[in-house]
Amino acid sequence: MGRSPCCEKNGLKKGPWTPEEDQKLMDYIQKHGHGSWRTLPKNAGLQRCxxxxRLRWxxxxxxxxxxGRFSFEEEEAIxxxxxILGNKWSAIAARLxxxxDNEIKNYWNTHIxxxxxxxxxxxxxxxPRLDLLDLSSLLSSPLYNQSHNLNVSRFLGLQPLMNPELLRLATTLLSDNNLDLHLLQNLQENNQLCNSPVQTQFPSFTSNSLQNPIPGIPACTTSTDPYPPPLLNETQFPSNETSFSVWQDNVDLPCNLTDNLIPMSNYSYYSADQSLANPLSEYSNPQSTNQNFIFAPVLSTPSSPSPTPLNSSSTYINSSTEDERDSNCSNMLKFELPYIFDVNEFM
DNA sequence: AAGTCTATCAACCGCTATTAC
DNA sequence: AGTAATAGCGGTTGATAGACT
Known part of the structure; x- marks a missing residue:
């Protein structure tokens, strides 16, 4: 393994390609195919590695x-x-x-x-981003003052919306008797708070609503079952421990996996857990990755009234401004995977 | 008109995965 | 099975064009 020797500094040309170089490369590949990329430049008369x-080709x-410009259908697909795939640009490109992959990656980073x-x-x-939440107002609330043994996620009723790292941070801070509210306020000030569409687009919901967010959809289950058991109700929660161990250790699937699901619309779920949202991510814990489960909530649900096909052009008008795309984009996030995406291909 | 800022995207770098021996 | 070569991927950089002051 290791680095490819062709990248060594051996006097080969770097930087933008000239039309002459392009022509040489195209001519050679059209005649001989690319064959071995290592030997190609020499055979084609190019001073390149x-x-x-390969990259140029x-x-x-x-x-x-x-x-040319990405269409709305392409953007929607991306x-x-x-x-589903995370930053697997080549996998995404294979379906567009x-x-x-480079073009899609650039488009993602610069636009989407x-x-x-x-x-x-x-x-x-x-x-939705946790940093849009107001931590200091949370901490000054009467609910917080009633108990230092606070289960923050329950208190917020927002665990499904939270970034595990920030949850962990909040837990640490809240469990510290010397908690400095100024610290949190500073934290908040650094969090670029703004008027978030989250409140309307992703209303927080109680554990009751999570328990059966959509009639007819089975509750989730552990990795050994297709679906997890129903959530514990409020009285069943351990009173003096946080539920963050789920996030911290993540050795097994959380028993209350429905906490990781956000109903994105009246007919689809969305995973709030990065490891679930990006099941193929190298950061996801393999032990906690149950493929059957992961995709189940992301896929179409039986209650879906009107699937939105990938190639549907009826969803969006052909607007071109960024604002219009913002608007359309919010709709895109309420997607339901069309049947043409066979998730097994991604496994 | 000139200078500065910003957005874009082609190309590179460094790494892992795969293949050949 | 071990090692080296090669292919491929994802993150990042830097040149440049266009917008803005």
């Missing part, structure tokens, strides 16, 4: 590459695929004919990611 040639010169952030959506988890 094989890696550079796959990202720019390949005849089947579609150039968002949907990214919610004519688009390269920014738009999601503006909407208060975490582009990594595709869930």
């Amino acid at each position: 094989g890696k550079s040639c 796959t990202n720019y010169l390949r005849p089947d590459i579609k150039r 968002i949907q695929l990214h919610s 004919p004519g688009r390269t 990611r920014k738009r999601l952030l503006r909407m208060g959506i975490d582009p990594v988890t595709h869930s």
